Amino acid sequence: MSIRTANEECLRRIQQGAAVWTGVRQAREVVPGMDEHTVLHAGPPVAWAQMCGPMRGAIIGASMFEGWAKTPEEAVALAERGALRFDSGHHHHCIGPMSGIITPSMQVNVVRNEPFGVDTYSTLYMGIGKVLRHGAYDETVMAKLRWMNHELAPMLAAALQEAGGIDIKAIVAQAVQMGDEMHNRNKASNPLLLARLAPHLVSVAERADAIRALKFIDEAGHFILNMVMAGCKGILDAASGIDDCTLVTAIARNGHETGIRVSGLGDRWFTAPAPMIEGVYFPGFGPQDANPDLGDSAITETIGLGSLAMAGAPAVVEYVGGTPQFALETTMKMYEITAGENQAFKLPSLNFRGTPLGIDIRKVVQTGITPVINTGIACRRPGVGQIGAGLTAVPMACFEQALEAFAAQRAVAA
Amino acid sequence: MSIRTANEECLRRIQQGAAVWTGVRQAREVVPGMDEHTVLHAGPPVAWAQMCGPMRGAIIGASMFEGWAKTPEEAVALAERGALRFDSGHHHHCIGPMSGIITPSMQVNVVRNEPFGVDTYSTLYMGIGKVLRHGAYDETVMAKLRWMNHELAPMLAAALQEAGGIDIKAIVAQAVQMGDEMHNRNKASNPLLLARLAPHLVSVAERADAIRALKFIDEAGHFILNMVMAGCKGILDAASGIDDCTLVTAIARNGHETGIRVSGLGDRWFTAPAPMIEGVYFPGFGPQDANPDLGDSAITETIGLGSLAMAGAPAVVEYVGGTPQFALETTMKMYEITAGENQAFKLPSLNFRGTPLGIDIRKVVQTGITPVINTGIACRRPGVGQIGAGLTAVPMACFEQALEAFAAQRAVAA
Numbered sequence: 001m002s003i004r005t006a007n008e009e010c011l012r013r014i015q016q017g018a019a020v021w022t023g024v025r026q027a028r029e030v031v032p033g034m035d036e037h038t039v040l041h042a043g044p045p046v047a048w049a050q051m052c053g054p055m056r057g058a059i060i061g062a063s064m065f066e067g068w069a070k071t072p073e074e075a076v077a078l079a080e081r082g083a084l085r086f087d088s089g090h091h092h093h094c095i096g097p098m099s100g101i102i103t104p105s106m107q108v109n110v111v112r113n114e115p116f117g118v119d120t121y122s123t124l125y126m127g128i129g130k131v132l133r134h135g136a137y138d139e140t141v142m143a144k145l146r147w148m149n150h151e152l153a154p155m156l157a158a159a160l161q162e163a164g165g166i167d168i169k170a171i172v173a174q175a176v177q178m179g180d181e182m183h184n185r186n187k188a189s190n191p192l193l194l195a196r197l198a199p200h201l202v203s204v205a206e207r208a209d210a211i212r213a214l215k216f217i218d219e220a221g222h223f224i225l226n227m228v229m230a231g232c233k234g235i236l237d238a239a240s241g242i243d244d245c246t247l248v249t250a251i252a253r254n255g256h257e258t259g260i261r262v263s264g265l266g267d268r269w270f271t272a273p274a275p276m277i278e279g280v281y282f283p284g285f286g287p288q289d290a291n292p293d294l295g296d297s298a299i300t301e302t303i304g305l306g307s308l309a310m311a312g313a314p315a316v317v318e319y320v321g322g323t324p325q326f327a328l329e330t331t332m333k334m335y336e337i338t339a340g341e342n343q344a345f346k347l348p349s350l351n352f353r354g355t356p357l358g359i360d361i362r363k364v365v366q367t368g369i370t371p372v373i374n375t376g377i378a379c380r381r382p383g384v385g386q387i388g389a390g391l392t393a394v395p396m397a398c399f400e401q402a403l404e405a406f407a408a409q410r411a412v413a414a
Numbered sequence: 415m416s417i418r419t420a421n422e423e424c425l426r427r428i429q430q431g432a433a434v435w436t437g438v439r440q441a442r443e444v445v446p447g448m449d450e451h452t453v454l455h456a457g458p459p460v461a462w463a464q465m466c467g468p469m470r471g472a473i474i475g476a477s478m479f480e481g482w483a484k485t486p487e488e489a490v491a492l493a494e495r496g497a498l499r500f501d502s503g504h505h506h507h508c509i510g511p512m513s514g515i516i517t518p519s520m521q522v523n524v525v526r527n528e529p530f531g532v533d534t535y536s537t538l539y540m541g542i543g544k545v546l547r548h549g550a551y552d553e554t555v556m557a558k559l560r561w562m563n564h565e566l567a568p569m570l571a572a573a574l575q576e577a578g579g580i581d582i583k584a585i586v587a588q589a590v591q592m593g594d595e596m597h598n599r600n601k602a603s604n605p606l607l608l609a610r611l612a613p614h615l616v617s618v619a620e621r622a623d624a625i626r627a628l629k630f631i632d633e634a635g636h637f638i639l640n641m642v643m644a645g646c647k648g649i650l651d652a653a654s655g656i657d658d659c660t661l662v663t664a665i666a667r668n669g670h671e672t673g674i675r676v677s678g679l680g681d682r683w684f685t686a687p688a689p690m691i692e693g694v695y696f697p698g699f700g701p702q703d704a705n706p707d708l709g710d711s712a713i714t715e716t717i718g719l720g721s722l723a724m725a726g727a728p729a730v731v732e733y734v735g736g737t738p739q740f741a742l743e744t745t746m747k748m749y750e751i752t753a754g755e756n757q758a759f760k761l762p763s764l765n766f767r768g769t770p771l772g773i774d775i776r777k778v779v780q781t782g783i784t785p786v787i788n789t790g791i792a793c794r795r796p797g798v799g800q801i802g803a804g805l806t807a808v809p810m811a812c813f814e815q816a817l818e819a820f821a822a823q824r825a826v827a828a
Contacts, residue, residue: 165627178592178602179762188592191605195632198612201623207621211613218609314762315591324765348593348728349763351738 003362006245010263011340011358013239014303019169019231022112024124024157029106031121033092035104037068040089042100042296043254044269048079048086052255052291057135057382058099059084064137065145066103072137089296090250091267094121095233097225098133098295098378099255107153111168111230116238119399124148124156124225127219130384133143133295135382155213159200166196168231169344171224172305176345176355181313182387183297183306183374184320185223191218193224225297232299241266246406247339248359251302251371251394255378260398262361262390262406269401272395277377278391280321291380293392298373304342304355307372307391308334311353312347320374320389330372331356337363337371364399417776420659424677425754425772427434427530427653428717433583433645436526438538438571442518445535447506449518449581451482454503456514456710457668459682462500466669466705471549471796473498477550479559480517485550497616503710505665505681508535509647511639512547512709512792513669521567525582525644530652533722536640538562538570541633542800547709549796569627573614580610582645583758585638586719590759595727597711597720597788598734600636607631607638609729624728639711648715655680660820661753662773665716665785665808669708669792673811676775676820684816686809691791705794707806712787718769721786721805722748726761726769732801733764734788744786745770751777775820778813788811 001401002010028034039059041051051059056079063075063084078084094102101123108121123133130136132145148367160166171192172180176181178188202210217223233250240249245263252259259269274292281287299308310316311331314324322330334356338403341354359371370393377388415423442448453473455465465473470493477489477498491499503509508516515537516522522535537547544550546559563580574580585606586594592602606729608631631637647664654663659677666673673683688706695701714720725745728738736744745761748770755768773785784807791802 178594180592187588188602191602191609192611195605195608195628198608198632199628201626202616202621202625207616211616214609214613218612239511251484317762318766324762348731348738353733356723 001244003244003246006242006264007247007339007358007360009081010239010242014235014357015343016115017238018112018114019234020112020114020165021109021160021168021227022165023110023160024107024153025110027106027108027121029100030110030119031092031094031102031108035085037083038085038087038104039091040087040094040100041254042096042098042294043252043259044259044271045088046254046256050256052294053380053382054135054291054294054378055099055101055255057137058101060101061132061137061141062101065142066105076194090252093119093237093300095229095296096122096133097229097297098376099135100296101132105149107149108231110229111227111234113234113238118234118238120230120234120237122230125151125220125223125226128221129339130383130385134378134385136385137383149282151209152213152216155201155205155209158204159197162203163196163200166193168224168227170363172228172403173344176309176312177348179313181306181309181316182228183300184376185313185316186224189224189228190221192216194231200256229297229299232303232305236299236302239263246361248302248361251373252296252299253293253298257289257394258293258398260394260402262402265402265405265409270398270405272397275392277375277390277392277397278321279377279388280319281377281388283383285379285387289379289387291378293373293375294378295375298374300372301371302359304345304357307374309345309347309355310374316374320391322391334371337368337369361399361402365403369392370396370399387407389404415658417658417660419774419775420656420678421661424653424656424659424661428649428771429528429757431527431649431652432529433648434526434579435523435574435577435582435641436529437524437574438567439524441516441520441522441535444524444533445508445522447508447517449499451497452467452499452501452518454501454506454508454514454516455668456503456510456708457666458671458673458685459502460668460670460748464670466708467794467796468549468705468708468792469513469515469669471551472515472546475546475551475555476517477573479556480519483702484608496620504666507651509643509713510536510547510712511643512790514577514710515546519563521563523641523644525641525648527648527652532648532652534644534648534651536644538567539634539637539640543637544797544799548792548799563767565623565705566627566630568765569615569619569623572618573611576617577610577614580607580761582638582641586642590723590726593727593729595720595723595730595788596642597714599727599730600638603638603642604635605632641826643711643713646717646719650713653677660775662716662775663720665712665787666710667707667712669705672707672809672812674808674816676816679816679819679823681761682819684697684812684819686811689806689809691789691804691806692735693791693802694733695791695802699801703793703801705792707787707788708792709789713784715787716773718759718771721788723759723761723769724788726763730788734805736805747783748785750781751783775816777811779817784808784810784813
């Protein structure tokens with residue numbers, strides 16, 4: 001197949017992909033390969049010895065949530081003696097923001113790409129502040145985790161069943177016209193989700209439980225993010241494994257390395273050290289507190305959201321830094337390294353042009369332009385949480401390695 | 415006082431004004447001068463003989479809702495023999511979209527401008543399609559009106575009491591950064607309102623009633639519009655009556671005439687024939703079906719929303735016509751005829767510049783630029799409803815007359 005034909009097929013699959021939030025289930029029941037003591041994490045594979053603080057903290061919290069360990073020390077001992085089976089969530093149809101830790105007892109969102117028969121999973125978004133994904137595991141975090149898993153999740157599952165699912169892609173399409181870029185700004189999409197969900201939550205839950213859930217989802221601000229991430233992955237996974245295709249199907253960071261996957265190169269990761277983030281810090285924090293780039297959330301950029309959709313989200317610069325002009329220029333630059341435009345995500349300010357879609361490793365290497373990522377900044381110390389937000393980029397080395405591998409593969413095939 | 419000082423005082427009062435939705439009450443209990451057989455309508459005063467089709471239809475429906483008439487013919491007879499006391503809602507702290515009919519038994523939103531001690535009233539938004547404000551009064555409309563007044567209104571009143579009021583100005587400020595211009599596009603503000611209201615609705619209402627209310631508010635799409643209009647009027651009324659001030663404090667249309675009021679010219683109206691609207695028609699309708707410009711909703715333009723905020727709402731052109739570039743140009747042109755910028759309503763796409771605020775009758779006459787209005791198009795036949803949306807302008811004659819009156823008043827004072 002010609003590269004052009006392969007890339008067009010990849011774009012076609014992405015454009016035709018769907019993302020419907022169909023349910024909430026326990027990970028061990030639905031996630032493939034989720035055996036006992038399995039611990040899935042964000043980004044490409046990484047060993048305990050290389051894991052960053054927030055990821056280690058989240059694993060400690062998850063081990064206590066599972067009952068594998070009673071204390072943080074016991075959890076660390078388990079990890080150190082190899083009793084935990086670590087793997088990248090990406091290898092199990094899973095995805096998660098920041099440390100992205102998923103263990104068997106956790107409840108996960110199920111998001112379906114029906115045209116391609118793909119289900120993808122993500123944990124429930126816990127809110128901001130002290131949360132598991134940032135490596136916090138004190139009793140307030142553990143109590144919230146138990147409430148979300150034992151009370152909120154069954155409510156959501158029942159509400160979704162009554163609703164017949166909620167179309168996440170449709171909400172994103174609308175929110176992109178309302179100034180959300182979906183990675184760091186979900187100010188439109190989160191209330192849109194709540195409006196769809198609320199009548200069903202009220203219908204299936206006791207009054208006090210429904211009120212608590214409604215307030216939690218509203219105040220969490222980004223509750224929809226985890227369903228969006230699962231939706232993006234489900235659509236991109238269906239566009240993976242196309243021979244001769246040079247388009248990127250995943251960008252993910254584990255806090256140690258940033259990795260990309262390319263449709264024509266199967267499940268391989270092309271990695272480089274995770275960069276630091278240039279950004280705006282919350283009061284009391286600075287660059288010395290920051291963890292390198294972390295989390296699977298750059299899957300949004302991979303599908304034409306996040307920094308690629310910034311031109312339609314000028315207000316996000318108040319959060320990640322920069323100016324509205326910079327936001328516009330970022331999107332315009334991303335058109336130079338992409339193969340198409342996302343027909344579902346149209347930017348009114350660009351006369352309803354679709355967002356840049358399909359990062360082409362050839363164009364990245366040729367132009368020297370690397371994909372920008374809008375992202376949160378995690379504290380390098382476990383348990384502190386988010387300390388800012390800003391901008392970073394996928395290291396050029398990832399694309400160079402991928403392009404070399406692509407050339408080698410073509411040479412073998414020829 | 416110098417005109418400059420007077421206009422600055424006017425802007426100061428607008429900037430400091432508040433708009434909190436504090437309750438829902440029966441009009442006869444709270445609206446000043448709401449005696450039996452009082453019928454308040456949109457725009458400047460107009461007699462039955464001159465009223466347009468939608469306004470007459472709404473009055474027929476309201477008369478049957480009140481029990482003043484059993485049939486449309488009886489209602490028309492009442493109006494014709496002078497048994498109904500018509501007045502502009504503006505003279506009674508009231509405001510309403512399209513025909514804007516308010517009668518004593520109707521439940522009204524109460525929106526408070528606390529710093530200036532002003533309460534303003536508007537009916538509950540009925541949704542789109544066949545609705546009273548467009549002059550529909552068949553049994554489906556009357557049943558909906560009864561449900562809204564007898565069931566929804568008490569629920570909202572109880573929810574607002576529990577919530578301690580909902581800050582409408584804060585929601586608008588947020589929504590302006592999410593692509594709402596608030597006159598025709600409420601896609602962000604309506605779900606934001608719902609997110610704030612939902613937990614309280616669920617708390618005070620029976621389950622089935624809460625579900626019906628949540629779905630209704632979501633599907634109505636513009637439910638927040640009537641509270642926004644009341645909020646705008648409450649803020650602008652507090653900025654009225656400032657001697658030597660040349661800024662416009664109301665723009666309103668009754669379907670026969672468009673009228674403006676000016677802060678330094680008290681309660682007087684300066685009117686001209688209501689213009690037609692250039693716009694996009696719903697399938698099956700055209701200009702021959704259109705009513706002249708109608709409704710109090712141009713109060714949004716008066717405070718720097720609507721067409722004045724279009725640069726931040728490029729997607730509204732899909733509804734009212736034009737291009738995103740035209741939306742930008744419209745806002746930029748409005749800066750030429752305004753005295754300041756609304757500090758609460760900031761446009762991210764213009765680097766967070768405030769929307770144009772304070773239409774100055776001198777600048778309008780001097781530049782020849784009249785304020786643009788984004789608005790719905792009503793069918794001229796009662797009961798059909800909205801048939802499109804588009805753009806029109808306030809007639810220049812309104813400003814010329816006002817400026818003459820202003821000059822005459824200054825001459826007398828000097």
